[in-house]
Amino acid sequence: MDSISAIAASVRAARKKAGLTQVDLADLAEVSERTVRAIESATGNPSLRAVASVLGVLGLNLTVAR
Template sequence: MDDVAGIAQQIRRSRKEAGLTQEELAHLAGTSERTVRAIETGTGNPSLQAVVAVANVLGLNVGVA
């Protein structure tokens, strides 16, 4: 679970540093604001595709350890 929390925290931090709202990030990533909120809070069950799309918009890489 620490991995999920870490990803959530990094995405939220990067979004804020980019000066984007959740709504703007969702639009750029082609997903819903609700999905962005779920990713940032580590709740729900967003698809891997949605997580990767959001990360890509922010210039982040999602990797497997």
């Protein structure tokens, strides 16, 4: 699994565990529902700011590996 797919799976799992819909998460992260869908499906090109906002709402961290 590549890193983008791993992020997508982690976001989806954390959202469901938190009992949030994609609309709920989008509202809390102040991004569009379309952006949440793009992040969860590893498609499109969401901004790093949008990804960071979604991760922050879910209590997840993004780590950069060298």
